[in-house]
Amino acid sequence: MMLGLQGSGKTTSSAKLAVKLKKEGKNPLLVGCDVYRPAAIKQLQTLGSQINVQVYAEENCTDVQSIIQHALDFAKQNGNNVLILDTAGRLQIDTDMMAELLLIDKIFNPQEKLLVIDAMTGQESVNVAENFDAQLNLTGLVLTKLDGDSRGGSALSVVYCTKKPIKLTGTGEKLSALEDFYPDRMATRILGMGDIVSFVERAKEVFDENEAKKMQEKLKKAEFTFDDFLNMQRQMKMFGSIDQILGMLPGMNIKKEDRELISHEGEKQLKRIEVFIQSMTPEERANPKLMNSSRKKRIASGSGIPLHDINIYIKQFDQMRTMMKGMNQMKGMFGKMGGMGLQKMMQQMSKFK
Ligand SMILES: Nc1nc2c(ncn2[C@@H]2O[C@H](COP(=O)(O)OP(=O)(O)OP(=O)(O)O)[C@@H](O)[C@H]2O)c(=O)[nH]1
Numbered sequence: 519m520m521l522g523l524q525g526s527g528k529t530t531s532s533a534k535l536a537v538k539l540k541k542e543g544k545n546p547l548l549v550g551c552d553v554y555r556p557a558a559i560k561q562l563q564t565l566g567s568q569i570n571v572q573v574y575a576e577e578n579c580t581d582v583q584s585i586i587q588h589a590l591d592f593a594k595q596n597g598n599n600v601l602i603l604d605t606a607g608r609l610q611i612d613t614d615m616m617a618e619l620l621l622i623d624k625i626f627n628p629q630e631k632l633l634v635i636d637a638m639t640g641q642e643s644v645n646v647a648e649n650f651d652a653q654l655n656l657t658g659l660v661l662t663k664l665d666g667d668s669r670g671g672s673a674l675s676v677v678y679c680t681k682k683p684i685k686l687t688g689t690g691e692k693l694s695a696l697e698d699f700y701p702d703r704m705a706t707r708i709l710g711m712g713d714i715v716s717f718v719e720r721a722k723e724v725f726d727e728n729e730a731k732k733m734q735e736k737l738k739k740a741e742f743t744f745d746d747f748l749n750m751q752r753q754m755k756m757f758g759s760i761d762q763i764l765g766m767l768p769g770m771n772i773k774k775e776d777r778e779l780i781s782h783e784g785e786k787q788l789k790r791i792e793v794f795i796q797s798m799t800p801e802e803r804a805n806p807k808l809m810n811s812s813r814k815k816r817i818a819s820g821s822g823i824p825l826h827d828i829n830i831y832i833k834q835f836d837q838m839r840t841m842m843k844g845m846n847q848m849k850g851m852f853g854k855m856g857g858m859g860l861q862k863m864m865q866q867m868s869k870f871k
């Protein structure tokens with residue numbers, strides 16, 4: 519028995535489930551129990567013919583109980599060994615609807631009572647699931663529309679509150695888009711777009727607040743020096759590799775391989791920049807404006823880095839300084855770690871060539 523709010527994906531998931539069962543060698547029968555929405559039976563019949571699965575429905579009959587009884591009789595004669603009951607949805611859980619479902623449950627005692635939840639619904643689905651479970655004692659959950667933008671974080675709360683497993687997931691409108699539930703994939707999905715919680719926790723561990731405030735002031739006034747850059751880089755290193763940092767930031771959406779490449783290149787460049795800065799005198803490090811051509815030449819021969827690259831580093835350092843000054847969201851970067859601020863900074867840093 520497929521249950522759920524209106525539009526959650528019951529009918530689609532019923533058809534998907536039929537496809538899955540058929541593949542497993544069963545002979546499913548789809549039963550149209552949505553007798554309220556005029557087009558519901560037609561929808562089920564269309565889906566059934568697409569997947570070559572029989573549909574039992576009675577047009578002009580609103581007695582769901584008798585429809586199911588007839589469907590059972592039909593199945594027995596016809597050799598169907600699984601019935602999938604596509605029930606009607608409602609905008610909110612209403613008592614009439616629940617009474618009807620309770621009756622079906624009592625009379626036919628379905629082996630599976632699956633609540634279909636739209637992943638986009640968010641935390642409201644917790645209330646819905648608790649309500650359904652309290653009345654019907656669900657056997658499992660189906661989480662649909664995981665192909666959308668939603669991360670499906672509500673799955674955690676729903677499972678936690680009902681203690682019922684997610685048995686299937688819907689990952690598209692196509693009737694093949696039904697998957698078993700893989701907890702690790704769900705966890706990666708929930709965390710994968712950026713584990714901002716770990717990110718902030720890590721930041722709190724690593725960055726010194728006083729240091730952060732000083733740095734913030736400097737950034738605001740564009741007093742950021744090469745020394746500060748080195749300092750920042752050291753703190754960054756304590757924070758983790760560029761790869762780890764990128765992995766924790768939300769919305770980066772970079773593939774793991776690419777992240778490793780960026781990280782590898784980025785770290786190589788950062789090491790080179792460190793050598794470059796360490797070849798400067800303390801005065802030069804504290805005052806980037808001192809960098810004239812004879813000083814640059816001296817640093818080039820001292821560090822073994824070509825003058826051309828040194829010019830680029832200095833130019834990019836200046837750009838970064840200007841950018842940082844304008845970056846209002848950098849507020850408390852090392853204290854509160856404004857994620858976007860750091861993200862932009864990392865991008866800028868990885869541009870060093
Ligand atoms: N992208 C995407 N769309 C889905 C998925 N499952 C269902 N849909 C779409 O969601 C809409 C509603 O799906 P239905 O299966 O009709 O939902 P329902 O729960 O039967 O709706 P009612 O019978 O009106 O309560 C349809 O346009 C489906 O194509 C899914 O996993 N991914």
Ligand SMILES: [Mg+2]
Nearest residue numbers: 528529552558
């Ligand atoms: Mg439906």
